Structure formats: structure tokens, C-alpha cells
Amino acid sequence: MTMNSAVAEPRGTTREPVLSLKGVSKGFGAVRALTDINLDIYPGEVVAIVGDNGAGKSTLVKILAGVHPQDSGTISFDGVEVSIQTxxxxxxxxxxxxxxxxxxxxxxxxxxxxxxxxxxxRGPSLDEEEMEQRAWSLLRQLSAKIPSVRIAVASLSGGQRQTVAIARSLIGEPSVVILDEPTAALGVAQTAEVLNLVERLRERGLGVLLISHNMADVQAVADRVVVLRLGRNNGDFHVADVSYEEIISAITGATDNVVTRRASAHASAAPASPPESASAPSAAAHAAVAPSEGRLTEPLPDNSTGIDEEID
Known part of the structure; x- marks a missing residue:
């Protein structure tokens, strides 16, 4: 089985991606952090970037954030090729x-x-009243649970601090929001709060790029999952069409394993012609599954024991 079997295709054919990467590569000396990365992000869509440590997720984020320029490839924003240097x-x-x-x-x-x-x-002074009103308005749009906008950030929980950071990113009216491990080290309730924020961002029509190691979070809020492995694309899936096992296989590169071999064996054993009559036993009726091997073995002999009869 290859990862191309569940590659995602854009479902809104009339839509154009708000952010598009084509053949983006980045190296640090002899180390190739990214090689020929392709990525499209559409308005109102949450795209999760997943991969093992060293897969190139952080490098990709820093290229889009203007921390590192790419060595090659193009980045387009609203259909126009751009250069993000800072x-x-x-x-x-x-x-x-x-x-x-x-x-x-x-x-x-x-x-x-x-x-x-x-x-x-307002003149030489800060307009504290206007900033406070805008702060409350923005937090209400995100359904944020902040007790007061005048409380010190040090007094907030992890989820509330993440809320403030996400709200701050919206001050400039962006089209794309990148969230780097937003639920890392958060408890269950705080994680749910942050995932609700991600839903609000999608409802606002923003393109969201979510970097995460948590597959439960990814499957809860993402529309698509893009897998990076060793700095390369290794899968682009619609969440509704892919299983947890397929995502893990793409992350680890373990596309040939017990699960995939068993699936392939069952597919190959499916009858290609009309079923035989009831009086004729089929080979599948005698087939045995070897759990340790994850594939079908040869049919048993006619003596039904699998043990040769002793010859006197």
C-alpha cells in the first residue's frame, strides 16, 4: 500500500488557496531540512502538519514566519508569488x-x-479605553474564557494564555494563522478550550495551519492532514477519509506492516468470479490466518489436520 491511495484532492474546485508552497527546500550546511515541499491552505480550512521529530515542521513554520528564507521553490499568497524575508x-x-x-x-x-x-x-497618550473595548470584543468573538482583560497574564492558566496569544495574532486581521503545538503541556479542559478557539478561527474564514503531535487533537479539528517525513511530503489526507493507522504509517514510514499486509491479503483473496455452488467448498473456507504473520497461509491438506498421516 502506498500513501497515494488516500491523497487528498481539493473538494472546493472553484476555490483558490490563500497560501501555496511549491517545491520549497531549505538546507543548513550539509543538512537538508526540507526538500521539495508542496502545501496548499484554503480559506476556512484547518490543515494539520504532523511528523516525527526532525521531520521539518519547525523549519516550515519559520520559513512562513519570515525567520528563515527558503533556498528554492516559490510561495504564493492569494495567487501572487511573494518573498517572505522578515x-x-x-x-x-x-x-x-x-x-x-x-x-x-x-x-x-x-x-x-x-x-x-x-x-x-489619542494624541500623546495611550487610548486605554479604546484598547480595552477592542480587547473584550475580540475575546467575545473567540468565545474566550478570560475573567478580566486587566488581569496579569502571569495569573492565567495555560489555556487562557494560549487564548491571549491567539487573540493577539488576530489584531492585524490576518488571512492565515499558524499555531505551533498549541495544546502541548495542557490539561484536558484547557486543550478543549484551545480546540474551540481553532474552530472559531475556521468560522471566521481564516486558513489555519496547526502543528501538532497529538493525533486526537488533529482528528478533532483538522480538515486535512499533511505528513512530513525526513523533510519531504509523505501524505496529504482528508481527515474524514483516513484512519489513525494510516496517518501513523505515513509518519513512521511503516507502510509495510502487519495491518497493511493483512488488508492486502484480504483484498487479493476476494473472489474475482461469481461464487461457487454451495456443494463445492472454496479454498477460502480452508484458509487459515496466521496472526503472527498478518497474512493468509496455504490451504490445509484434505485431512484437515495439517499433519501428514503416518505411513505404516
């Missing part, structure tokens, strides 16, 4: 990135963190 260029383009460390100032309150570097002023 984080400022990435934000100006409409790409917001929420890194795993969140980059929040613990000693500042929620409002100050949301508008840090983009403060609203």
Missing part, C-alpha cells in the same frame, strides 16, 4: 504565527499584551 514582511502579508513559547509578557495585563507594539493612541 517576520515583519510575514505579518504585513497576512500571516500570523503563534509560537509554542507564546512570547507573552507575564508582568503585563491582557490588554497590554494584545496591543504590544500596536498600541492605540
Amino acid at each position: 517576520p515583519t514582511a510575514s505579518r504585513a502579508l497576512g500571516i500570523a504565527t503563534v509560537f509554542q513559547d507564546l512570547a507573552l509578557c507575564d508582568n503585563l495585563d491582557v490588554v497590554s499584551n494584545l496591543f504590544l507594539g500596536r498600541e492605540i493612541t
